[in-house]
Amino acid sequence: MDIVIITTIIASLFLLIGAAEPLAARLRLPYSVILAVLGILIGAGAIFFLQTDLTDALNPAAEAILGLPIRSNVFLYVFLPTLLFQATLGMNLGRMLDDWVPILLLAVVAVVVATVSVGYALSWASALPLTACLLIGAIVSTTDPSAVVSIFRSISAPRRLARIIEGESLLNDAAAISLFGLFMGFVMLGVPDPDLGEALARFPWLILGGAFTGWLLARCAVWIMALFSRFELAQLSVSIALPYLAYIGAEQVAGASGVIAVVAAGLTLNLTAPGRLPPQSWAMMRELWDVLAHWAGALIFILAALLIPRLLEEIRLTDFVLVGVVVVAAIAARMVILFGLLPLLSTLKLSPVVERPYRVAILWGGLRGAVTLALALAVTESFRVPDGIQRVVGILATGFTLFTLVVQGTTLRPVISWLGLDRLSPIDEALSRQVVAVALQTVREDVARTTDNYDLSHEIVRSEAKRFGERLDRAVKQAEESADILDRDRITLGLIALAGHERDVILSRVRERTISARMADQVLSTAESLIEGARTQGRNGYQRAARRSVAYGRPFRVRLRLHDWFGLAGPLARMTADRFELLLSQRLILRDLGPFIDGRIRRIHGRRVADLLQELLSRRIEAVETALEGLRLQYPGYAEELERRFIRRTALRLEEREYVAMRDDGLIGAEVHTALMQGLNARRAAIESRPDLDVRLQRVALVRQFPLFADLDEAALKRLGRALTTWYVDAGEVIIRKDSPARSVAFIASGAVELTAAGQTWRLGRGEMFGQMAVLSSRPRRAEVRAIAPTTLLVLDEERFRRLLERSETLRQAVRESANARGIDPSALLPDNVAST
Structure with a gap:
């Protein structure tokens, strides 16, 4: 095909992509629906002009359009990694984890339920083998939530709801494509009734193998990017290569899921890159991938829609019935999840509550799109799939996609309006009136100052002031009418x-x-x-x-256990530093x-x-x-280092602001400004790396570091290390309750505690002890002790503590100082033979 014609067609497609977004906004339709309609019209027009005798002038363009190398591999290996990778880079992973139950429910369980429901419904309604029916079910179980997400954003719906749908889209494709691969293999092997248990048993390797491949390649990519820290374009180039290498490596080398590999690579980069790359490089990378994903998403819709007229050329009357079966089964499966299982999990406190109107919007917003068409195209291209199955798969997948786009897509916004999701609540409506009144008062004051600063015509000022005052009076009256907000x-x-x-x-x-x-x-x-x-x-x-x-959440406690049980200090040190x-x-x-x-x-x-x-x-x-x-x-020294680092960064920010101001005022030229900024960026890069934090604990070595045990010899230190027991407490946990019996003394190895007694509060940190007053006075404890940080205590029982007290002058001096600080006579605590020494 002529390169000029191909370039012209591609440029024209980008022109359509640019026009589709404002057109969708004007028609108040989802962007993906407009793209699909444009693609169908182009494909149908090309077929029409090739078959008509009206004119032959457009035949070269029509042949070029129909001759575009649109294959399923183009969608799966070129466009899909781009969309998945960009979605993971833009995720807020911490917030996604808060809603992991509904996300997994919609992304994985719903896909399996939809696949099985559609598969068995088609098997009952048609003469197709069960494997082919389940294959169709896997194909139509993928969703494109972009339409409902964009509408939710435009009506200021809760962010959590949009986040759930975006999380679903990320994992939905992975689950559906994995199922598609399983059932496609059965169809090509001619297995009529597959063993679902055996099929699902292959899932772990698809997921784990893909996840490991993506993680490994992403770690290598981050390492390479860190080496290229001064070259932003080189870092962007490495990021471009990562998702495609992950997808191909998982699919062709590891025999695992390429989709999972891309998702794992994106999540790994999202978690590790911000701490290893300069902020401007990370921001540029996300912006680049936003643009790439926008183009890829638009192209995949248009190109896939070009195939729809071709896929529907052999449609029969009975196929409409089967499309209806697919529609009913798919919607019913989604209803079971949204209105059955999801409320049950909310009742059991395993998932946040998703209100009914939003569940209806999610149900009706489950549009299908390019991925569904790409998977159907992969079936029609395979010579190992029987012709009859190829035809039915292509028609049913295309028909169901058209139903979701034409029927659900065009009515989604009216459905949302009917549900009342596009209207302000009474509280928000009352608030908006008050905000308008306050804003107009501020504007009036600013306008008055502006008219005083400029020599404006008094007649114009008076007329505009009168007009503005009338609007302000109306706003104030409306605000007073809604002043009964609780x-x-x-x-x-x-x-x-x-x-x-x-x-x-x-x-x-x-x-x-x-x-x-x-x-x-x-x-x-x-x-x-x-x-x-x-x-x-x-x-x-x-x-x-x-x-x-x-x-301190569960991840911190997990890292603390890894450190305590296996001596892995790295994860705990990084989280503590964070x-x-x-x-x-x-x-x-x-x-x-x-x-x-x-x-x-x-x-x-x-x-x-x-x-x-x-x-x-x-x-x-x-x-x-x-x-x-x-x-x-x-960790007193570490806190000081971080505060110094903050001061240095603030100083650099102020220095940069001065350089920019001098350049804008013309005091320095562009060349001087560039040279100054290069030196500033070098200093900034030097302080970006965070100092290391050492949290490793070894009991004997720790005992040697205690100032309280400084005068003990080596043999005594070893005996003491064996006698001490380790006690780990979390922040907020009560260590000692008031009036409890005194049987031991605790030394703070790491962490901090707060003592409360008689209306007074003391805070103790690493190297200090508590509990000695109650032990020496042989009375119940008068203080309550609570950890204010994850704390490691070394505990010594009463008998051993008294023996240690007799041998250590340093420890006796610490007891005296502690008693004096609390207004207690030390001689009343220390035995006579000890107090006199």
């Missing part, structure tokens, strides 16, 4: 606004590079959790999300939120709500300070 609702709306402003502050800090790219996703995830918590559960949801942001940096970032951000409350929120919601929000903010700051203090007590 304080509880005002607090909820204020918290949502506060969390939204917190997200804006985070983005601003990331752009200024005050917060590292490594921490950006985590602090943004916290802000989104706060928004969702406030939106769904009000003040309680906000506070619960705030507590989770500083709590926590250090995260808390420092949170403290920085929270201190910027007070003026927003006193300004915007006070004007919109009033003084009472603003004061309450200030109190909640103060509690968050106190919780962050407490958690940070616990880490400082545990």
